[in-house]
Amino acid sequence: MVSITLAVPEELKKEMDKTKFINWSEVAREAIRERIVQLKILEAIAAKSKLTEEDAIELGRKIKRSLHERMKKEHPEAY
Numbered sequence: 001m002v003s004i005t006l007a008v009p010e011e012l013k014k015e016m017d018k019t020k021f022i023n024w025s026e027v028a029r030e031a032i033r034e035r036i037v038q039l040k041i042l043e044a045i046a047a048k049s050k051l052t053e054e055d056a057i058e059l060g061r062k063i064k065r066s067l068h069e070r071m072k073k074e075h076p077e078a079y
Helices: 010-017 024-048 053-074
Strands: none
Touching: none
């Protein structure tokens, strides 16, 4: 098995040290496995997509605009 070094903020390390019974290496391995599965799913979806990059960017902009308007209505105190 190959080893990697992982940098975490000091506060996070302190919290991790409070739970010695957890195998943090296994937690990291599982998180990496899950992310790889997610990426493979996204790649499969993207490979079948007929959207161009420009289409995807425009769709993203429309979604952001819509979410922004919804948040303004639901939380006017934040604006």
